[in-house]
Each structure stands twice: as C-alpha cells, then as structure tokens.
Amino acid sequence: MLALCLVSGVSVSVQACLARILGDMQQVDTVIRHSLSSQVPLINQISEYIIHSGGKRLRPALVLMAGDLAGGVQPQHHQLAAIIEFIHTATLLHDDVVDASELRRGKSTANHVYGNPASVLVGDFLYSRAFQMMVKLQNMRVMEVLADATNIISEGEVLQLLNVRNIGVSEQEYLQVIHFKTAKLFEAATRLGAIQCQASSAEENALATYGMHLGTAFQLIDDVLDLTGDSDKIGKTLGNDLAEGKVTLPMLYAMQQAPEAQSHLIKQALLQGQVAQLDAVLEILHAVKAFDYVRSVAEQEAQRACEALQGFVHTPAKQALLDLAHCSVHRQQ
DSSP: GGGGGTTBBBBOOOOTTGGGHHHHHHHHHHHHHHOOOOOOOOHHHHHHHHTSSSOOOHHHHHHHHHHHHTTTHHHHHHHHHHHHHHHHHHHHHHHHHHHHHOOETTEEHHHHHOOHHHHOOOOOOOOOOOOOHHHHOOOOHHHHHHHHHHHHHHHHHHHHHHHTTTTTTOOHHHHHHHHIIIIIHHHHHHHHHHHTTTTTOOOOHHHHHHHHHHHHHHHHHEEEEEEEEHHHHTTTTHHHHTTTTTOOOOHHHHHHHHHHHHHHHHHHHHHOOOOOGHHHHHHHHHHHHHHHHHHHHHHOOOOOOOOTTTTTTTOOHHHHHHHHHHHHHHOOO
C-alpha cells in the first residue's frame, strides 16, 4: 500500500519532496565550495567538475530531511550533508575508473577527461577531506557511523567486482551488494540527521531503517532505468550494466524465468558484454515481466521505508520523506 507515501493520492516530484530544505541545501552548497579548496590546482579543477556536474544531491538532502523530522535542521547538518556528498562523489570517481565509464549525468566522466590516475587520487582527496571535516565536528558517534559506512561501502564495491559476469549469483547475493554499496550511505545519511538532533535510539534507528530501504528501492529502479530509461534523462548510455557484465535483478529474474534458449542468450550476452544483443535481451525481459517484478520488489522496499516512520507524529517533514519513498519507485531518471 504505497498510498501511505502519497499526498491526496497525487504523486509528487523529487524536487517537490525536497522543497522544505531548499534553503538549507543552498547552505550545503556553500560548505561544499568552501571545503573543496586545495593548494593543488588539478584537485580544484576535477573536484569542481564532478561536484557541479549535476545529480540529485539526494544523499545530502536526506541528512537535512532526517534532521528536519528529528528536531530541526542545525548548522552542523550542513557540514554532515557536505561530508556525505564528498564520500558519495569519491565513490563515483572510483567506480567510473573501475567500470571504465565514459559518461555520467550526461557529461564525460572525470576519468575520461583527466585520466584514471588523477580521478583515483582526487577521489582519495575527497575521502580524506570528508574525514577532516568529521574530526572538526568533534562527535565520536558521527565518526563511528561514517567510518563503518565507508568500510561497508568498500566491501560492497569489492563484492560487486567479484560478481561481474557471475551468472550464478543469487538474488540474495545481489541484494547484499545493493545494501552494502548503495543503501549503506542512504542509511548513514538519515542516521546522522537524527544523531545531530540527539534523537532517541528508537528514532535514530527508525530513520536509519528508512534510509536503508529507500536506498535499496532507489538502486533497484536505477537497474531498471539502465535498461529501459531515456538516455538523455538518465545521463548515460542504456545497457551499461549489460556491457560491464553486471548481473542486475531484471536480468537475474529473466534468466530464472525464461525458457532455456532465451535464458542462455542472456547469459552469453552478460558473459561477453554483448551490447549488440540489448534489443533481444530486452524483448525477453519484457516477455517474462522482469521489470514488473523488480518494480514490485522496489515498491516493497519503499513501503518498508514508510513503515519505519510510523512512530513519528505526522508533520510536513514526515510527509516529505513519505513522498520521497514513493518518488524513488516511480521516477524516470
């Protein structure tokens, strides 16, 4: 019942969900610009290129939205949101090098423009700058959460690497990668928003649970859009996951449900990175309703996110988070 995540039954955009914290997001942008400063010109150049190349800024927004619900946004939330954005950007820089990606958010990736060595090293700079900012907050709980999150994200990245072209991966193993690589930073963002407000343990855990399920739903829909989206809207070439041999849930489901010959075709396309087979693969995925299945799993995750907030009094801040859970499933980019 995703009705829980709707306003009067009407779906709203991600931008509308974030409207309450727009002014605070502008403060976060100020912190980001100030914190990017380095004595090394190339670091400034690449950092500016990545940070200001678009994107939803959803993870830092979640720090603010969780803080808004847990007691009100404070100046420290702006710092925490910037830290989360730096960590996320560092992972993108490293991911694009590992995946040899050339396009992200409709622009050439930093590794394509500046080369792999520079991208990896600037990613390291962003990680270390994030930890410098953490120390200045002088909050051991914040450091614990972010240290654990970055470690788990790294484990997720290695797990994903091990699963490349692994056509025997299970749905449980696939979801574990999502929980580690993507959902963990969503969870950390919402948990930090609560911690800064000195929320109760129950409230902190509820917001962390919300973030984890939201992040899972978000990645599931990303995997659908990689195959079915509008390349202009999602800012990358369709079929990237297929080309890279990433066995995402739509393809995993189809391999299990399709007749043997069609399942074999998908397996070979994944093993050999045959983007030329994308149309044939899509035909099979549509035939077995793989995308419907993945969307249903994403809807269950979004509903769990909504249910995690049941203990909070209903306020506009809570409604914004409920709406965001709905938007994560029904977005087109």
